[in-house]
Amino acid sequence: MMRPESLPRATTPFLGFARLLRSHAFAIAPEQVSGFMQAVTLLGPRSMNDIREAALATLAPPPDRRDEFEAHFRSHFYGDAAALVEGDADEEARIKDDGKTSKQEIEVVRQEQGGELASASEQLNVREFQRDRDGLAAFRRKLATALPARRSFRTVRTHARGKLDLRRSLREIVSADGDIPSPLLRRRQTVPRKLLILIDVSGSMKHYTSDYLKLAHAAVQGADRAEVFTFGTRLTRITSALRIRDRDQALARAAAQVDDWDGGTRMGPTLLAFLSVPRFSAFARGAAIVILSDALERGDHAELEMAMRRLLARAFRLSLATPLAGDPRFQPATAALRAILPMLDDLVDGSSIAGLTDFILSLARPAPVAAAIWKRVS
Template sequence: MSGELTPPRAIRGFISFVALLRANGFAVAPEQTTAFLAAIELLGPRSLQHIRKAGLATLAPPPERHATYHRLFDLHFRGSEAIEPAEGEDEEIVRLQEEGRGEDEPPLAEEANESGLAAARAEALVERRFGRDTNIDALRRLSREAAARLPRRRGHRRRRARRGPFADLRRTLRDSVRNDGEVLRLGRLRRRPRPRRILLLIDVSGSMKARTEENMKLAHALSQAARNVEVFTFGTRLTRVTRSLRLKRREQALSAAAHLVSDWDGGTRIGDALQAFLAVPRFGSYARGAAVVVISDGLERGDPAALRDAVAKLSRRAWRVSWLTPLAMAGGFQPQTEALIAIRRFVDDLVGGGSSAAVVSHLLSLGSRRAA
């Protein structure tokens, strides 16, 4: 490591393995990375097992996560020869599938979906670049009105109020001292409202190609306007892009998300993606008591039963479930696709999502609605 901007090609695979560990929640210090490379050089490894043991000794994964470490190692260094997941393996296996490794990969599409008008089951892994804003007015409105109009919930902390269900004894005693022990007025307390979590699930498949860029820009504006927002993308994979969209500069945030998501404009398997979301306890907890907003046309190419079951579970956990589809822009919309018909009774709002202004209007209207 002679101070070069790019490391030698021979060690790039080892450095990328350390980066993969960090991406899946392993705490690896730079000094441990240096020790890992030094151990490999000292061992002169003749097999992958030598590299595996060097990583265990220098990168020091916690004992309870050894199974995940071995799975990551196999998926990184062995690729399609990776072993089957072991029992007791934790939630990162969903993350691994979105990294583009493992033998459970869906089939790749032979041709790119240029028009984005038809949903496909096959997967197309592409890189996406985002252009300049075209719906500035809608994004500005969201940033300006989000603090006052997004949904809120009652918190556990209390604040002073003229009327409330709780007595403020401390304040009452303090006032009585000033009035020679006379209690002239009983102070009251009420619960302090807190912002309700918003879970935004964005369809980035080929059938939503025309709206993907605007939806991602809207997700960034929402993440900047409200702190309690979680954003996921789905097509043939499930990707959490919350951290990327928390970057303040929009160009930087969207560029980070573009490199993180690998199934832009690909196939459509909404049910499998939502089932994977619910299968991870950490992800599933994001939906508990949240306002869940799904932006998708609902052109499912997988099993509609899997989609129906996933949306039913979401509806039991969430405060409200809203499904925004470009197909519902006209008045008197009635679902025609098999997937939308299957989930209709589990969603609270099935409204139009074909423009940024429509999505922003629905988000800002959630604050005046009640729980389902």
């Protein structure tokens, strides 16, 4: 692909439109951008409608974001700022990555949703963690071997119960001048599944987020393929910060990265924002996903239901740990919980570190699905 500075000046609006869509979490490959400009060249273009049709055909916005795509097109090519007024009036779910693109924020326009006891208004704060010690060392040591496992496509040598490694066996026969040595065997390697932890840092969860972050640090230290995100009014990846071995330093780094401590909550939109970034949604594929949240959504919970359905399609096991379940009288009776209950493999007590560590260490063992356990929910 040609470098931007070597392209004609006339291509600037088209490249700018692709960058605009990417900044709003549309998944667009470089080949699609090249195809877009080639389509415009073939069409003339004779009118702005030709450019619009070329963009639709080559950039391929998902059907559920077609209206947002049209609004960005009118804003970029027509200068119609009013096209985005409705979206700008809503709160935004922002994505913050702590990796190589830690300074990049991908804004995803979503309708504000929240819990009956939670607020959807954004409030940016910082958090300081007290220096204390707990019993997470044993959890960290056991985690790597306790996680669910899967068979990898890679193979390793074995002396028994494997398949014949024909290529290497023939090589041994040739090197031994035709003698038939013991056949060489290989078997598919077994590797732990990914662990994805999503932590609610909204105001309704502020009494638990400190313990959850300590648990997440132990998980990242104990498992090679653990990923941790926080969500409230924004989505933040904090895995790199939690890879620091010293827990106090790791939590201090994470506290500096997360901007929306103890603020509002928009669980559905932030989970959809997570799924809208291909690199992030890949973390969920085949993973054991543990969401630490009270799952209180306010008003229409359609976005939360959609996000949970998409997570379920990618995950090996989808679990929700809510501190509300620590109350013996707890019932998943809210409209949001009733809607997502059939999609959950587990709905467990998230009010204590001890209970959460025991649960995560048991993820490899089969258990009845959440809907079967909470049958009393009408």
